[in-house]
Amino acid sequence: MANEARPSSGEQAKQHALARLRQAILRGEMSPAQRLVENELAEQFGVTRASVRAALIDLAAEGLVERIPNRGSRVRLVTVEEAVAITECRMVLEGLCAAKAAAVATDDQLTELADLGTAMSKAVADGEPMTYSGLNQELHAKIRQFSGQQVAGELLDRLNAQLVRHRFQLALRPGRPQQSVNEHLAMIEAIRSRDAQAADAAARAHLASVIDALREGD
DSSP states (O other), rough: HHHHHOSSSSSSHHHHHHHHHHHHHHHHHSTTTTTEEEHHHHHHHSHHHHHHHHHHHHHHHHSSSSEEEETHHHHOOOOOOHHHHHHHHHHHHHHHHHHHHHHOOOHHHHHHHHHHHHHHHHHTTTOOOHHHHHHHHHHHHHHHHHTOOHHHHHHHHHHHTTHHHHHHHHHHHHTHHHHHHHHHHHHHHHHTTTOOOOOHHHHHHHHHHHHHHHTTTT
């Protein structure tokens, strides 16, 4: 019944296709450089081809899809070099958010960060890299939220979406989660200590480590 009630065209249909496509790309269900055939996607989502095309245009603006003249669309492949450049931008913005969070987060929010740190340590100890990866993303999202820096948060959401393939690869690299978790615990400790300068430095140090790991895997 839900499918029958859902409009097949118009803005709502485009938003439905947009959400489904974005989710599939961010979860790694669609591979880099995979062709995105409008007719097939329209049938899959129960919307018109025009709705799918409009969704693909929006995703191209977000950097998740590449539209090739006369050849259609495909999932955009982000090279290691570009991933490094994106992470360099993240370094500044994540540092800002960590510093802001250290200054304005409530005691309850600081407890949430501590609990996430405990869960991340457990995931690493239990040898669960994908669980750790999910908690990693949750921690960064919480720090952005608690910082109150909405502009930086929105920019980071767009930058992070383009790094999904590299994030999965790093999570599965032997030894990387063990190194990463210590960097995140340092960020949490600095924020909980309400030391904005140390929080900024810890966030930047973590992302400098990410850049080193990206280059090592190239």
